[in-house]
Each structure stands twice: as structure tokens, then as C-alpha cells.
Amino acid sequence: CVFAAGLAKSASGQPTQIVLVFRDETNVKRAEQSRADFVANSSHELRSPLSAIIGFIETLLGPASEDDEARIRFLTLMQGEAYRMARLVDDLMSLSRVEINEHIPPRVVVDMAALVDEAACTLAPRAEKKQMTMEVDCQPALPCVVGDPDQLTQVVHNLVDNAVKYGRPQTRIRILARSIDRLPGTNQPGVSIAVADEGEGIPSIHLPRLTERFYRVDEGRSRRLGGTGLGLAIVKHIVNRHRGRLTIESVLGRGSTFTIFLPAVKQQAPEPATETGTD
Numbered sequence: 001c002v003f004a005a006g007l008a009k010s011a012s013g014q015p016t017q018i019v020l021v022f023r024d025e026t027n028v029k030r031a032e033q034s035r036a037d038f039v040a041n042s043s044h045e046l047r048s049p050l051s052a053i054i055g056f057i058e059t060l061l062g063p064a065s066e067d068d069e070a071r072i073r074f075l076t077l078m079q080g081e082a083y084r085m086a087r088l089v090d091d092l093m094s095l096s097r098v099e100i101n102e103h104i105p106p107r108v109v110v111d112m113a114a115l116v117d118e119a120a121c122t123l124a125p126r127a128e129k130k131q132m133t134m135e136v137d138c139q140p141a142l143p144c145v146v147g148d149p150d151q152l153t154q155v156v157h158n159l160v161d162n163a164v165k166y167g168r169p170q171t172r173i174r175i176l177a178r179s180i181d182r183l184p185g186t187n188q189p190g191v192s193i194a195v196a197d198e199g200e201g202i203p204s205i206h207l208p209r210l211t212e213r214f215y216r217v218d219e220g221r222s223r224r225l226g227g228t229g230l231g232l233a234i235v236k237h238i239v240n241r242h243r244g245r246l247t248i249e250s251v252l253g254r255g256s257t258f259t260i261f262l263p264a265v266k267q268q269a270p271e272p273a274t275e276t277g278t279d
């Protein structure tokens, strides 16, 4: 669009030059559109559990007011919808925090092996419910990463959580942590963390869009499994903040592997403290 226009005149007042300044507003418009879409999507995602809760309350106050069995059933459904809203609000807050901090480099030296173990332990009970086995394979003396420990925990947690959600029952989830000489596209050494499941896989047409906010391959399935559609968007923003990369590979019918690559620091994880006798 034309941003400014000016006319240069000679001493006699005759126009000699026209100056037009153009500014490309495509990116500004795109950012505005993306913000508007996000607000619309968030409102829609929050409105649907809220509408369900309102409907249940109206039924409980009206036709089902004397029905004990219906009361328990509706209260249980309301609880599920309220939990869904709570998960969504938590994820929206995480995403907003990550976006605010995205340009501030993180500073803490993080032991990724310990962090991976912790995330796997936290999610092991959920995997057990689906009779899945979780294998953690961390290369010894894995280099550390300079990062934000809470955010990196959230990255590994979200990827393993998806592997549990979308993996088939009685299958295996593997978490592999490796030291790598060069991060893809750089000369810098790094660490890779791969989370592989044996789920149904993801059709390749969806792969480039998976990290968009609220993008789901199968909306109904994601909702049934308690998804918010924000997990991978949060992962992408945190990985960007750490100057890392996320890759997604998937084979239909076989499973998916989500790998994060993070720049490493020379310092290794601290050795576990050894007790020295004092008596």
C-alpha cells in the first residue's frame, strides 16, 4: 500500500518530482489475522465446555431435579467438562508465557538425562493404564543444555504425553537421548531427544501444520483423549527459544517419532555425589 506521497516543486512552483513511499504490510496483516483467529479459536474452545456445563445445570435444576441417578451422571459429565476447561486455560497460559519470553535466551545449565527420566517417571502410570511399556535410553555422559528447566520439562512431557495418548495399547514408547556432533544445518554440537510411539501414524499432509495452535488431525479423537490442540505449539515455541529444532517423522500404521535438537554446552551433567566417610 502507499504509505506516503509528496510533490517536489521548482522555484516557480512547477511540480518536478513525485515521491511515493511504499510499505509492504503483508506481514502486519498476517499477524493481525493470526491474532484474530487465535482469539476466535480460543473463545470457541472455551465456549463449548461452558455451553455443555450450562446445559447440564439447566437439566439438573429442571427435569432431572428429583432424579438421583441423573444427578450423579450429569455431575460427572460436568466435572469432565470443567477439567477440560482447566487444561485449556493452563495451556493458554503456558503458551502466552512462552511467547512473551521467546526472545530472552534461557540461562540455566540443564541435565537433560535427569529431566528425561523425570518426565518418563511422571507419565509411566498413564502408560501402564494402556499396558504400554516405556523405554528410556540415555547415552552415558550426555552433554548439558543451557535452557529453562521448566520449559524443557514441558517439552519432553508434551511429547511423551502425546505418545501415550496416540500410541496403541500394549505397545512400546521409546525415548532416546543422544549426543550429536553437529546440529542439523550448523557446526554446533548438540543433544537430540527422540520420542517414538507405535501408534497409527500421521498422514504426511498434516505434518507441516501440526505445530499450529489448535491444529488437530482428528478433532474428535483429540478431544476424547483430553487434548487441547496446543501441546505441539507450546513445544515449537520453547524449542525456538532454545535455538533448537523439532522434526516429525511418521509412518502410517507404524507410528511417529518426534525429535528435538538442542545446542549443547561443554559442561557435562554433574556426577552423582559420592559419600565420603568422616568417622
Ligand code: ADP
Pocket (backbone or CB within 6 Å): 162, 163, 166, 167, 197, 199, 200, 201, 202, 210, 215, 216, 217, 218, 222, 223, 226, 227, 228, 229, 230, 231, 232, 233, 256
Ligand atoms: P492435542 O492436545 O490435540 O494432542 P497437540 O498440539 O499436542 O494437540 O497435537 C496436535 C495434533 O497432532 C493432535 O491432535 C494429533 O492429531 C497429532 N499428534 C500429535 N502427536 C501425535 C502422535 N504421537 N501420534 C499421532 N498423532 C499425533
